[in-house]
Amino acid sequence: MGEKQSKRKMWIVIGVGALLLVIAAAAGILAVSHMMSRQSYSESIKTAEKYVQEGNFEQAIVSYQNAIEEMPEEEDGYMGLADVYLQQDETSSAKVILKKGYLITDSPKIRYMLDGIEDGTYQVRLIGDPQPEKETMEYKGEFGWNVSFLQQLQNFSYQDFQTEYGSSPDIVEVAKGELEVVHPDLAATCYYSNTAEHDDIVDVNKDRPDASGMPEKVTLDSLSLLFNNFSGSVTLDKLQKLSSTKVEPVKTKERTYVELTTGSLDIYIETDEAGNIVSDDAWNEIILTDANKYREEKGLVTGVVIDAVSGEGVPGAKIEFAAKQDASHSDSVSTGSDGAFSLELDADQYDVSITADGYVEEEFEFEVEENKNYSGEQFVISPALAEGTARIVLEWGAEPRDLDSYLTGETDSGTDVSVSFSDKTCSSGSETIAELDVDDTTGYGPETITLYDLNGVYRYTVKDFRRTRTLQQYGATVKVYLPGQAQPEVITVAPNAGIVNIWEVFELDHGELRILNRAGNENSTR
Structure with missing residues (x-):
């Protein structure tokens, strides 16, 4: 009996040891994989910078995109790619990639660069130029702005300060509707006050700032908060x-x-007579010029109108917001030269239409909530269709970075059709049958396929090869533009169809659309 127990213990020890070895091996594999990704990322960044110095923008863009693909959580790829776009006067593309990068990384450097582009203070470094004199970014080891704290000052409400720096601040009433607030973990004083435009920043009954109110002035106990x-x-x-x-x-x-x-x-910071700061606790005042600017019930909607075929911004597109609840809230705006737009809208539900010369009119619904801004909106519109053609546009959210679309089928003349990221064009002789116009790999889309020959039977499928969540959770949406139709057919993932990472969306039989909206398998993409 004792011998059996001894053997059993021995096997248990061996089993535990083997399990530990497996865990250690798995951890080692993960560590090596991360190290290899980091090395590949660094090489892609260096290669991109080399191409930039040579003026080879096309290859620089490819290398930066590779870097983003390898390590999407890192900020340098997005910022480098945006700089290349800016050097080619493609401001809308720069804004789009920065907004995508900010959503993924939450990087204050990306946010700061984007704000600088928006307000015109960001200086693009041209090929061969030395580092710009007016440095607005944070670099390790050098004196510069504490970018993260600057972003907090420009965006934090009273509730945000409570969450970040302590929920039990010391509050002193200076006068009716005026408060000084010191949070436990912030060496600074925030000043809140009601104004003629905003009489609800301070709750005078509770002597406390409103949760969404922003301070209009901040003073620091230590300037080290402001600078790195x-x-x-x-x-x-x-x-x-x-x-x-x-x-x-x-x-x-x-x-x-x-x-x-x-x-x-x-x-404002106190200095000596020559303008040099000589003390960490020097007198200072920080005025937040945009504090509570959009506090009223209106929301600020900013974004860009994108060409579904080129992926570039569409200049001169007119966006009309027709309010459903109160007609007086209706408004419109036209995009700038880079396709970007900005408009304040009252809280309401809107029917939106987008028109531009040479494009199919786009219509959809959009809701604006009270005291909420909407930045980085991307509205995709399609160029007008040539006779006998169709177009398919896939859009989704910030995640995943990449979804793949597949068009498969056969023409009446017997040509097998297969278009995807790996085979972007299908031709028969000199005639193009179908083409992947845009293959987005940084989130949101669009991913666009144009079909030039409707004489055949085709199937369209979407696949998420990473399979981290479901396509419905990603907000995957397909728009199908067909000849003779004023509006595209919009298809969203059927909620109860069991669709996970492969979505059979529709079949197109000689121009007749048959919606499938069902789960697929690996054969669906062949």
Whole structure:
């Protein structure tokens, strides 16, 4: 009996040891895989930078896209790609990639770069130029802005400050509707006050800021909150490199100070007579010029109208928002030269139509909620169809970065058709039968296929090769543009069809659409 127990214990020990070895091996494989991804990412970034220096923008774009694919959680790929787009005056493309990058990484550097492009303060570094003098980004080891904190100042509400820096602040009523607030974990004082435009920033009955109210002024106990690698003093020359406006000392009876401007912040700091900061606890005031700007029931909607075939912004597109609840809320806006737009809208439900010369009119619904802004909206419209052609446009959310679309079938003349990321064009002789126009790999889409020969039977399928969530959770949507139809057929994932990562969307039989909307398998893409 004792011998059997001894053997059993021995086998248990061996089993546990084997399990530990398997776990260790798996961990090692993951570590090696991550290391290889990191190495490949670094090589792609270096290659992209080399191409930029050579002026080979096309290859630089490919290398930056490879870097994003390898490590989407890193910010450098998005920022480098955006810089290349900007050097080619493709501002809309730069904004789109930065917005996608920010959604994935939540990087304050990306947000800061995007804001700089929006307000015109970001300076593009051209080929062969040295690093720009007015540096607005944070670099390790160098004096510069604390970008993360700057973003908090420009975007945080009272509730955000509570969440980040403590929910039990010290609050002092300075006057009716005016409060000074000090959060436990923030060495600063935030000043909230009601104004003629916004009389609800401070709840005068509770002597407390409204949860969504923003401070209009902040003073810091320590300037190290504002700057990175700040030793307690800094020269005027270094301050000038940070500001988007000219910096020079201003002398008053009380003090000498400088004014720095970045984003929507006006920053005043006491200096010596030459304009140098000489103390970490120097007098300072930060004015938040855009605080509560969009607090009213209106929401700010910003975005870009994208050409489904080129993936570029569409200039001069007219977007009309027809309010359903209150007609007085209706409004319209036209896109700029880069396809971008910005419009304030009252809280309401809207019927939206987008028109542009040479494009199919697009119609859809859009809801604006109170005190909510909508940034990075992407509206995709299709160029008008040539006779006898059809177009298929796939869109989805920020995740995953890539969905793949497949068009398979056979023409009446017997040509096998297979179009996807691996075979982007299908031809018969000199005639193009179908083509993948846009293959988006950074989220949202569009992924577009144009079919030039309707004389055949075709099937369209969508696949998520990563299979991390379901296609319904991604918000996958397919629009089918057919000859003679004013509006595309819009197909969303059927909620109870058991569709996970392969979606058989429709069949097209000689131009007649038959919606399938069902789960598929690997054979569906062949």
